[in-house]
Amino acid sequence: MRNLIVFASHEGQTEQIAERIHRRLLHHRMPSDVLDVVQHSATEIQVEAYDAVLVGSPMHFGRHDPRIRFFIEHNLDFLNEIPTAFFSVSLASASKKRKERAEAERLANEFLQSTLWNPPVMDCFAGALKYSKYGWLKRQIMHRIAQRAGAETDFDQDYDYTDWERVDDFADRFATLVRACRRPPEQRPRFSELRTPVREYSLHRTRSKRRTANLYHVVANGGRLHGWMSRANSFRCMKSPLIGRLCAKRSRAKVVAPRATRKLIQGGPILAGKHRYAKPLPRLTFRQRNA
Numbered sequence: 597m598r599n600l601i602v603f604a605s606h607e608g609q610t611e612q613i614a615e616r617i618h619r620r621l622l623h624h625r626m627p628s629d630v631l632d633v634v635q636h637s638a639t640e641i642q643v644e645a646y647d648a649v650l651v652g653s654p655m656h657f658g659r660h661d662p663r664i665r666f667f668i669e670h671n672l673d674f675l676n677e678i679p680t681a682f683f684s685v686s687l688a689s690a691s692k693k694r695k696e697r698a699e700a701e702r703l704a705n706e707f708l709q710s711t712l713w714n715p716p717v718m719d720c721f722a723g724a725l726k727y728s729k730y731g732w733l734k735r736q737i738m739h740r741i742a743q744r745a746g747a748e749t750d751f752d753q754d755y756d757y758t759d760w761e762r763v764d765d766f767a768d769r770f771a772t773l774v775r776a777c778r779r780p781p782e783q784r785p786r787f788s789e790l791r792t793p794v795r796e797y798s799l800h801r802t803r804s805k806r807r808t809a810n811l812y813h814v815v816a817n818g819g820r821l822h823g824w825m826s827r828a829n830s831f832r833c834m835k836s837p838l839i840g841r842l843c844a845k846r847s848r849a850k851v852v853a854p855r856a857t858r859k860l861i862q863g864g865p866i867l868a869g870k871h872r873y874a875k876p877l878p879r880l881t882f883r884q885r886n887a
């Protein structure tokens with residue numbers, strides 16, 4: 597019997613909580629693998645190899661980690677079949693005001709509802725203020741947030757608000773659930789039956805991304821393809837269609853031939869350099885274009 601603990605963490609508090617749960621589960625003789633979705637691609641983690649899964653996510657700017665959302669959505673069917681648990685880590689859960697704590701719970705519940713995952717065990721833990729790990733801007737933002745919440749605001753030290761006994765209690769509840777739902781060995785899948793891992797950023801993906809970028813270029817140029825773009829340019833365009841269009845506009849402005857030359861040649865703007873006096877592209881019929 598093996599459990600999986602998946603988490604995401606920016607400053608390490610969620611990771612510490614995951615480690616604590618891992619140690620507590622060992623007391624129950626339940627070994628677990630603790631995996632960080634930042635280091636392990638969600639599509640590479642073979643959840644089917646585990647008997648139970650526990651997921652933890654920190655809250656930043658009122659949102660849970662998008663990589664955790666991806667992991668849940670990617671394995672939704674399996675997660676809804678086995679014993680699972682979820683924990684959320686935020687500063688709002690450390691607040692003295694009941695309204696703010698309730699808000700943290702509401703956000704965690706909303707997050708779960710939006711993923712359609714329904715873990716039987718769920719809890720919200722208070723996080724930490726780690727001034728030593730923040731950059732200048734983050735430190736100012738967190739300083740303001742802490743001031744508003746009435747928490748300590750001394751930059752010189754970090755503050756840990758996590759209730760570690762509550763974390764242990766959460767791990768105990770999870771262990772009880774796992775024991776109650778233990779699967780017989782014949783129902784567990786063999787490793788050979790598991791799907792092969794798919795790399796998220798394969799060469800194929802990169803190529804198709806480049807093709808999409810070139811498509812932006814074509815659209816921005818009114819349907820004309822002025823040769824393939826360089827790799828760097830294509831990635832610049834990839835960031836957004838708007839940027840792509842702007843880049844294309846700029847490059848067009850630079851390379852347009854003088855007006856007199858332009859009049860001579862039908863078919864719109866001409867490229868500079870070696871393409872300057874090239875024949876314009878032939879006008880295609882609707883059928884040819886869609887062939």
Ligand SMILES: Cc1cc2nc3c(=O)[nH]c(=O)nc-3n(C[C@H](O)[C@H](O)[C@H](O)COP(=O)(O)O)c2cc1C
Nearest residue numbers: 605606607608609610654657658686687688723724
């Ligand atoms: C940039 C930033 C934004 C945050 N936004 C929120 C927030 O909207 N609500 C909240 O309750 N806590 C917020 N927090 C507090 C974190 O949830 C808390 O520090 C938690 O311990 C972070 O966990 P991690 O170290 O695993 O990333 C924020 C923290 C940072 C650094």
